[in-house]
Amino acid sequence: xxxxxxxxxxxxxxxxxxxxxxxxxxxxxxxxxxxxxxxxxxxxxxxxxxxxxxxxxxxxxxxxxxxx
Numbered sequence: 001x002x003x004x005x006x007x008x009x010x011x012x013x014x015x016x017x018x019x020x021x022x023x024x025x026x027x028x029x030x031x032x033x034x035x036x037x038x039x040x041x042x043x044x045x046x047x048x049x050x051x052x053x054x055x056x057x058x059x060x061x062x063x064x065x066x067x068x
Contacts, residue, residue: 002049006038013055020048 002019022042
C-alpha cells in the first residue's frame with residue numbers, strides 16, 4: 001500500500017523514509033548526494049510521505065522544517 005520505499009540512513013540512528021514512489025532511481029546500498037533524484041512518483045495524484053526516525057521511532061518533522 002505504500003508503493004516503492006526509499007530509506008535513507010543518515011547515521012547516528014537517524015533515518016528518513018520516503019514512500020509512495022512509482023519508480024526508484026536508487027538501489028540498496030547506494031550512496032546519495034544532496035539534490036540527487038531518488039525516484040519518481042506514480043501517475044494520477046501521488047501522495048509522497050516523508051517520515052524522519054530516530055532509532056526507529058518517528059519524530060516530528062514539522063518543527064525542523066519550520067525552523068522553530
